[in-house]
Amino acid sequence: MTENNPQRIGVGLISAGWMGRLHSRAYLAIPDKYADWRLRPDLVIVADPVAENTAAAQRQFGYREATADYRDVLAHPGVDAVSICAPNFLHRDFAVAAAKAGKPFWIEKPMGVTAAEAADVVAAADAAGLVTGVGFSYRHAPAIEYAQRLIRQGALGRVTNVHCKLNADYSADPRGPRTWRFERAKAGSGVLGDLLSHGFDLAQYLVGAPVAAVCALTETFIAQRPLAGEGTGHNVAVSDDAPLAPVENEDYAAVLARFGGGVVGTFESTRVGIGARCDYGIEVHGTEGALRWNFERMNELEVCAAPGARDYGYTRRLADAQFGDFARFQPGAGMGLSFDDLKVIEGARFVRSVATGQQLSASVADALATARIVAAALASQANGAWEAVAPAVGRTTFNR
Ligand SMILES: NC(=O)c1ccc[n+]([C@@H]2O[C@H](COP(=O)([O-])OP(=O)(O)OC[C@H]3O[C@@H](n4cnc5c(N)ncnc54)[C@H](O)[C@@H]3O)[C@@H](O)[C@H]2O)c1
Secondary structure (H helix, E strand, O other), X not given: OOOOOOEEEEEEEEOOOHHHHHHHHHHHHHHHHOHHXXXXXXXXXXXXXXXXXXXXXHHHHOOOEEEOOHHHHHHOOOOOEEEEOOOHHHHHHHHHHHHHOOOOEEEOOOOOOOHHHHHHHHHHHHHHOOOEEEOOOOOOOXXXXXXXXXXXXXXXXXXXXXXXXXXXXXXXXXXXXXOHHHOHHHHOOOHHHHOHHHHHHHHHHHHOOOEEEEEEEEEOOOOXXXXXXXXXXXXXXXXXXXXXXXXXXOOEEEEEEEEOOXXXXXXXXXXXXXXXXXXXXXEEEEOOEEEEEEHHHOOEEEEEEOOOOOOOOOEEXXXXXXXXXXXXXXXXXOOOOOHHHHHHHHHHHHHHHHHHOOOOOOOHHHHHHHHHHHHHHHHHHHHOOOEEXXXXXXXXXXXX
């Protein structure tokens, strides 16, 4: 890199579905939004067994090469960093192979279908000495970064309890397709891994301590769904006469949690909640204040000082330049960022981690930490008892 020449980072994309497209858009936005970092992701090669998806990725994002085989991405000499955006059951093998090929990777959550698979990924990345990134989309929302700063500065006093919800209606329609997300072998758990992995990371990031023990219940409200036809993500066709197949993982989970350091918390998630569009939120309560945030209004943070303060009650703060990376996206206070912008922030941290060798983004160790909470919650659901969460290992960043 010279003064005028940004550092090129050759990018290979594995899986060009919803998240693959989003990672691609994020890479392309980095030289604009993070111009001062002088990094230039160069989209080299995309892999997906669905030719239509690679063709679209080439057309829309400019990948120069395409393949059906992810190994071509890992073997490519022009690739410095890899995005892994496959269905969950492929994550372990793809990530371990990326680590063995010496390629830093940005992987979607959950990182495999079990905590054991996630542990394999951490071991492989650590053995190769790689920086990594994980798709915890919400922890770098500017309002969350501001909330974390308030908490670390002691604005809430001693944090006592957290309430976190990730309630969605994306599968509320019983005629909605039975995609890979509903199969245990392909997805692992249901909402615990799909949605609450975000919530566990968010809570650990704000509290700054790991979840140590959980007591959970889960429920599957829609027991069967029509088999999916063509397509990706949630946008999959279903024919009227499609046969029904069982839903193999949970639609709903409720989790009581004890964090290290004495904080307690409650978590709730549904994917079939009528009316809950993206009702993803967190409340943090302390001895001297409280705050709350919801993704549906993600550019706002509500903060409340302790009783006795003047104008006691929640005050709504709109995002401005004091909020995380807000000013990189908008010049004026109160203007909005989008979900896709959160992915740009996440991608920028990953690419900068690759360029500097420092772990600046959420890491595979953070993803393993959430996978271990999911595993403990599933064990608790099965035996009806509190379950200890296996301790986090490796280069976690939530507790920095
Ligand atoms: N961070 C977030 O907020 C967020 C949101 C949605 C999904 N996700 C995660 O992203 C991952 C992908 O989800 P999605 O919604 O993009 O799924 P998707 O179904 O839209 O895309 C999956 C893609 O993987 C491809 N694929 C299948 N087999 C493959 C193989 N052998 N090699 C390469 N590619 C293969 C499919 O053809 C498809 O293009 C999942 O782990 C999911 O949990 C994260």
